[in-house]
Amino acid sequence: MNKFVVCFAVVAVAVTNAQFKCPNDKYGQYRDEVQCDKYYECVDGRATEKLCADGLVFDETIRLKNKCDQPFNVDCEDRIELQPPKSTRLCPRKNGFFAHPDPSVCNIFYNCIDSEAIEIKCTAGLHFDEYTGTCVWPDSIHREGCNAENKTTKDGFECPSEAIKGTDINGQTIAHPKFPHPTDCQRFYVCLNGVDARDLGCQVGQVYNDVTQKCDDPENVPGCEDWYTSTEEEAKESKRTK
Numbered sequence: 472m473n474k475f476v477v478c479f480a481v482v483a484v485a486v487t488n489a490q491f492k493c494p495n496d497k498y499g500q501y502r503d504e505v506q507c508d509k510y511y512e513c514v515d516g517r518a519t520e521k522l523c524a525d526g527l528v529f530d531e532t533i534r535l536k537n538k539c540d541q542p543f544n545v546d547c548e549d550r551i552e553l554q555p556p557k558s559t560r561l562c563p564r565k566n567g568f569f570a571h572p573d574p575s576v577c578n579i580f581y582n583c584i585d586s587e588a589i590e591i592k593c594t595a596g597l598h599f600d601e602y603t604g605t606c607v608w609p610d611s612i613h614r615e616g617c618n619a620e621n622k623t624t625k626d627g628f629e630c631p632s633e634a635i636k637g638t639d640i641n642g643q644t645i646a647h648p649k650f651p652h653p654t655d656c657q658r659f660y661v662c663l664n665g666v667d668a669r670d671l672g673c674q675v676g677q678v679y680n681d682v683t684q685k686c687d688d689p690e691n692v693p694g695c696e697d698w699y700t701s702t703e704e705e706a707k708e709s710k711r712t713k
Contacts, residue, residue, distance in 0.1 A: 491518045502531050507547035525557045526564030543604045561588035568604045577617035596666030624670040630662035651681045656695035
């Protein structure tokens with residue numbers, strides 16, 4: 472699943488330090504051994520203690536000058552301490568990706584940039600995973616309290632379990648598999664990401680071809696050759712009996 476990448480400024484707050492010793496007289500940035508969002512900037516052998524912007528942590532392996540990144544991209548190991556959070560209702564910290572405050576809403580999350588929350592909705596069928604900062608299949612994280620996705624259409628069609636894999640007749644993966652309606656040649660179902668069912672239909676004059684998984688001319692679909700002729704006759708007969 473794709474990661475959501477958003478660029479934003481990182482503010483480092485300098486504080487006094489009298490303990491850390493720079494390893495040389497050159498410029499460099501070095502991690503704190505206790506606090507994951509704290510680091511030291513050395514200039515001419517003199518260390519300045521700094522903090523990443525609230526919500527970000529320091530990664531000395533990044534080659535850029537700005538070495539603060541999202542926590543899910545950094546292995547803090549046993550450096551579990553962090554600066555006190557500066558939180559708002561939707562942003563537990565000023566920066567980062569955070570789940571919806573309602574634990575039953577799992578497909579919506581927020582990208583917080585300097586405490587400004589930007590709402591993002593996962594693709595149909597997926598849930599937000601705060602440990603990776605991505606939207607993933609629900610069965611891979613099993614978040615408690617999540618409402619089930621809409622797997623059923625109004626007429627009762629439910630996406631079959633094999634739809635999650637979504638493979639065509641050639642074994643190729645299909646992101647949104649389709650299925651024919653059992654009684655209506657013009658209609659068909661789409662399972663978004665193999666999970667979220669949608670009831671769709673071909674334009675008038677065409678029927679759904681289950682082999683090609685596209686709308687087609689009736690004469691190319693066995694069993695539906697006379698679909699529009701028969702439906703017109705049924706409509707006329709219905710009017711006569713009223």
